[in-house]
Amino acid sequence: MAKVKGEVKIAIETCKGCELCIHECPQETLVMSDELNQRGYHYAVVAIDNCTGCTNCALVCPDACITVYREQRGKKKLVAQLSNITENVTITIDGR
């Protein structure tokens, strides 16, 4: 089975460094940063670009820090629901 290509974005200032995403990722995509965020937590970062977009990390992330994208495969498209994540998200779906 060909691997699907995915991508995650992590809101590092919201991250509390619980490491649950790290343990839950089947791809070992994520690691903890050495840096602290402003709240004093080490935060999760992408270590290897092998994400499959399986959403495991995001599902298990308590603080909803993780947004997941996945390669289009001709499936019905999801409507983005990003309105309150951050103000400067720009989303372009289907060229819109």
Place this chain on the structure above:
Amino acid sequence: MAKVKGEVKIAIETCKGCELCIHECPQETLVMSDELNQRGYHYAVVAIDNCTGCTNCALVCPDACITVYREQRGKKKLVAQLSNITENVTITIDGR
């Protein structure tokens, strides 16, 4: 089986006329009086002298109005426990 001979005494002023003893007596020994006691209740009285001393009536009597005696049959004797029923009970067991 020869019937055992029994006897009941009813504290009629304590009786509240609930009639439960009447219904519970297998011998139909008891009936309700036409008279009222001082509390305004009809009370249970012995109608026929056919009591077997089975204690059914006494067991079911809520207000503990019924004392039951039974013919001696050589069995181990019960010790009377009458102390606080009334002041002028006199009990003679085994000639004492």
Place this chain on the structure above:
Amino acid sequence: MTEETIIAGFGGQGVLSMGMLLAYGGVIENQEVSWMPSYGPEMRGGTANCIVINGDEPISSPIVSRFDSVVAFNQPSLDKFEAAVKPGGLLLYEEEAILNPPTRTDITIIAVPAAKAAIELKNQKVTNLVMLGAFLKAKGIIKPQTAVKALYKVLPERHHKLIPLNEKALKRGAELVRGEITAN
């Protein structure tokens, strides 16, 4: 005028409804009225009573401990309330229920053979109406006709057919009280 009455007996003897008729009668006659039942678990003991106060000015306390009239339906009630009749007041009791009659000499005492009368009327349940008839004869707190009107208020619709019988009982009660009533 203020008339403080207590009506007392066993539960089921109709003491509360007798009181209610007296009270409703007062309402119909535009009096100030208060009806106060004994309440709560002491009723488990099987006794019941109500205090009825009829007056022409606002009722002070609905609970009082001395009465212009005591109506007793049984011995315990008589025993309990005999002393509570105000001097010169009235003690009216159901004759048959009482073994030890009252002994006070400073009050009017009337024994009403109400249960007997009710049995003659073929309904033991109207004993209280006989008592009420007698009481109203002795103490004209409300008119007997008003008591009849009150019956329409107090009885549930389905019992209205019994009103003629009740009316008879009231009359019979009144007849049982003979002569002038004075404190002896």
Place this chain on the structure above:
Amino acid sequence: MTEETIIAGFGGQGVLSMGMLLAYGGVIENQEVSWMPSYGPEMRGGTANCIVINGDEPISSPIVSRFDSVVAFNQPSLDKFEAAVKPGGLLLYEEEAILNPPTRTDITIIAVPAAKAAIELKNQKVTNLVMLGAFLKAKGIIKPQTAVKALYKVLPERHHKLIPLNEKALKRGAELVRGEITAN
């Protein structure tokens, strides 16, 4: 003399025990002392602080809102308490943890590279002892030797073997504060 100090940082940075050492030291030196932790669910947010008051007369309120000294272990604490330093007071902070240094000009400000020093001492956990050493150098509320004595009171028996290391950290902290301390 009354010295009102708040020590604030993340939970786990040892701010409560730094305060406790300061307080116990006061007890040993026969001062009047009060130690008041932040408490309750706001701790869930991950921050902790304690107010320590050392004085020579009975402590008034154990909770105060303006301080002679603020010891900040992280940015949020510095942000929150900078304004609460009394004019002429002291603001002492862990250098590395702070991105936006304080801006007030009417107070003494000391940045202590305590975490670095602790790492040099091979135990990050003694950062708070370095801070205490520095603080006591700046504000002689209790003698450094007293702080060592206090360690025996505050640390559970099983950790007493760590006291020499703690002592070193205290010393190191004192060394990090150079020169005379005056409000600038």
Place this chain on the structure above:
Amino acid sequence: MSEVLFMKGNEALAEAAIRAGLDAYFGYPITPQSEILEYLTAQIPKRGGVVLQAESEVAAINMIYGAAGAGSRVMTTTSSPGFSLMQEGISYIASAQLPCLLANVVRGGPGLGTIQPSQGDYFQATKGGGHGDYYMIVLAPSTVQEMADFVYLGFDLADKYRTPVMILADGALGQGMEKVTFPDYDPAARKIAKPWATTGKTPDRERNVITSLYLQPEKMEELNLVLQKKYNTIRQNEILWEEYLTDDAEVLFTAFGLAARIVRKTIQLAREKGIKAGLFRPKTVWPFPYKCLNELAHQVDLIQDIELNAGQMVEDVRLGVEGATPVFFHGRMGGMIPTPEEVLEKMEANLATVRGRNGRPKEDVR
């Protein structure tokens, strides 16, 4: 005016609640007020609304908290021990600023006590039986008619101020029957909008939150200041009392609820004896009519306070009087009710002391 009915106080209260547009009632049986729940379980299915027998008074008051927060006109009633159990909930309701009507048909305490009438819960009602700084508007009916009247008033005040209002009655007012008439009252016209209620967060508004939690003391103090300001407004606008023969009074009785009825009789007896007595009866025992009482206090030789307790309202009386005239107390407890004659006797004894003490003959008094 509508028909004159003859009802128990409990029933009159229940009937008035329905006529006042009661949306939901939650309650638990307790003598001497179970008739309220009983009346409502019989009537509400026919006349609309919700009536629910809760598993306890604690549950009932929290159901009230929920239903009041969700914007409804709600009521619970109980008697003394049950009211004690509600104290936490009442504090929450007051703090979250929810309107509702409560009634305590008081019986003799403390403890399990007796089911006979009493006024022993005055302190609890007026000084805050629950924790924290809050008050309820407390209406103290004196007749069955007021048992009904104060329901309408109570609901309206509750809505107006977003605050719990309570009716402080007693077993005799609850159990006894008296004449009563019900006023015209159109709930639809009287109920006001509650934009703060939790009715579902529509897109046109922020979510509504019912809470009394403010971990930051600054915020919690703000809430408290809002509450205190509201209480001051109520103190200014909503004080109710009754005076009876006070114009020429040389002796003033103070009493509320049932006790005030006994005192009225005493006053007649006193006046028959030539003693110019009058009555001051607070109808709102919170807010208490301190000021008016103070004015009267300067006019009389003494104040005789009468209560069915060991002396509770008398503290408010003394706070109102501020030493202007001697204040005496007489009370009966545990369900006992003083007679008008007994009350007269007590007052006369005190009057003798006062006038004796003042060394002034009666004529000189004022």
Place this chain on the structure above:
Amino acid sequence: MSEVLFMKGNEALAEAAIRAGLDAYFGYPITPQSEILEYLTAQIPKRGGVVLQAESEVAAINMIYGAAGAGSRVMTTTSSPGFSLMQEGISYIASAQLPCLLANVVRGGPGLGTIQPSQGDYFQATKGGGHGDYYMIVLAPSTVQEMADFVYLGFDLADKYRTPVMILADGALGQGMEKVTFPDYDPAARKIAKPWATTGKTPDRERNVITSLYLQPEKMEELNLVLQKKYNTIRQNEILWEEYLTDDAEVLFTAFGLAARIVRKTIQLAREKGIKAGLFRPKTVWPFPYKCLNELAHQVDLIQDIELNAGQMVEDVRLGVEGATPVFFHGRMGGMIPTPEEVLEKMEANLATVRGRNGRPKEDVR
């Protein structure tokens, strides 16, 4: 004298309870007093006695009722919302005349409020949060040392009068650490016989019954008279207060507990400015030291009452003062604590009004 320890108020209270011979503790966690239960669960297994975490405050107070009735030295502690839940049980305990020690480590109310220190439960504690006419002896500690001292006193008073005694503390006294020493106290020598307790009906005595139920109002009134008589005895014998620099005071502060500590500082500031200020601090807030306060009131230009609430003890102050001097109130709520400077400022403003109003220069005041 024993060693000087440095402890949290909550721990000091718990430790004192053990040293005072605590037989059983029942309680439920709540901030800011959970350390008491925590301390006891750690210590009691080593030192003897019973400690049980109840399922709620309602259960806890009723466990107290049971264990106190069975003759033991018992205690429960909680904070504001939990104390409200205990009101029914407390009324039962007072009515059944059972000795026990309660503590309310008060937080900011009303409702859920905040966990910060407050004095908002003064009314509840002193006027009877529960139903009926009862009082508790209420001890108001001002230091961690008193958190310990009042435990011994509380247990002894409880036994002596067969009455619940409560400690009215606050979150700061519970959470903060201060120096404390524990006195010598031999529980065995201090515990008294309790022949009324339910320890099994031996043939030499009638059965013992713990009850507060008297259906006959005459009987219930009798119980009430017994209680009132007891309360009067307590009023005569057990009033405690502290005065600080009152001898020459022209301005009197009144405050209890934590507030009194702030006021002490204010007094120093005031005296530095030449204002002769003093402090009157009730240690028993019930019974309240009315008489002594009244005497002081005649000596001063004003009374400035300071509380961590919206004005509660000030009513008792005014009842004590009876108009003898103007009484002013300043309070902070919801966990806020006034500074000594703020308090000084308020007082000075009021002093200006009073002296201005009187139209008398300072010298003429007395």
Place this chain on the structure above:
Amino acid sequence: MSEKGTVVAEKASEMDLVYCRPESLLDVRMHYCPGCGHTTTHKILMEVIDQLNIQEETIGVAPVGCAVLAYEYLNVDMHQAAHGRATAVATGIKAVQPDKYVFTYQGDGDLAAIGTAETIHSANRGENFLIIFINNGIYGMTGGQMAPTTPIGEKTATSPYGRDKKTAGAPIDITNLLAQLPGTFYATRQAVHSANAVRKTKKALIKAFEYQKLDKGLCIVEVVSNCPSGWKLTPYESNEWMKEHMMTIYPLGDIKTPSKEDLLS
């Protein structure tokens, strides 16, 4: 309230006394309505206490409910308790008097409505006392209101149109719930409407007291009982109604009995 029966029991010299009022039941008239199961249960409880000779070691708790005056009748040390709190009170007593036999005597309103939390948690803690639970499906004392145990369709003062499952829920079988908690050692449901039922209930009570000696956990003896006044039936009718409407939803019998191992361990 004390009064003596006027017809006294006189020993027929040639006969043995086989049943009489138990000694520990005080010789006063009980306030219960005629035919009420509370009365019968009081009586046999004291018979059992006499039989086990534990009067001196027994402490009882009766909360509000028709049996609130139990202390007027039961000649043992007693606590009256607040409504619903009997098991909390008993927990307090047993904690400081662990060698005494402690029992509570509770109605269904008390135990299964307002007292649910205390009941469940006493069982869950495995408190070592006995609950005697009088389930009459109604609030007797307050005048016949609906209880959590009231059968569906039953008309009471607060369910004048009959208990409606939709709004009031189903009658709750609390003994069954309690039996599922490991802290409950023995749970049985009995009755006192017939001589036989009385005999069984006495046995259950004896067992329960004996188990208390073992310190193994809570024992509960439920007595399905009547309330002639609340149900507005004669005592006899009430018992018949009870058989039909109560015992069908609350079938008599043991619900949880200790195994041999439980007893020995």
Place this chain on the structure above:
Amino acid sequence: MSEKGTVVAEKASEMDLVYCRPESLLDVRMHYCPGCGHTTTHKILMEVIDQLNIQEETIGVAPVGCAVLAYEYLNVDMHQAAHGRATAVATGIKAVQPDKYVFTYQGDGDLAAIGTAETIHSANRGENFLIIFINNGIYGMTGGQMAPTTPIGEKTATSPYGRDKKTAGAPIDITNLLAQLPGTFYATRQAVHSANAVRKTKKALIKAFEYQKLDKGLCIVEVVSNCPSGWKLTPYESNEWMKEHMMTIYPLGDIKTPSKEDLLS
């Protein structure tokens, strides 16, 4: 408290968004400790509410406990409730807002200790709302005291020597008790410690909300959860400990599910 993530999600143009923070979860930092299951449950609850598009029709109740501030995060109308009384409050709301979706969000101390009576009776009445029950076997908010659900032997602030069955009883399985009441329509026990568990819990929540439309009785979704702070473990360790010590006594899975008939009737 509101703050924006600094690393923002930028649409990789060739990719679909497959997971993001739910719209109805307010964009503020939640106060929970790192890795706490409350946080995850909040998140997926709002995902479900968004998915069902019922934000405007939902009213929530969060009593005291770590989740008391839920109303700061959940963008629906909310009531904070007194400790233990969430289901009573919900009963009041649902009584007057019968067409709304009502849920409570309760901890184990709240639901299974102080609130036991309210919990049981809401279920017994068959109240038509949803209980979300976070069972972390501890009192999180007050600093880690023993709860009725705490496993035997577990050391907490009030069981410093480990929970002792003899004095504190066994951990109570309240969902199981509730499931036995006829008023309970759906009872399930789930978790949020793994992606799979989260998926199942979301399904359970969806079911529960959909059942609420049917007006058939109480639904309860228990979430066996962690308390890293109370347990003094890292979030990951806490989940491992939870699997071993909590899920063995509280096994995951459906406890009561409606039959076809139940659903259709």
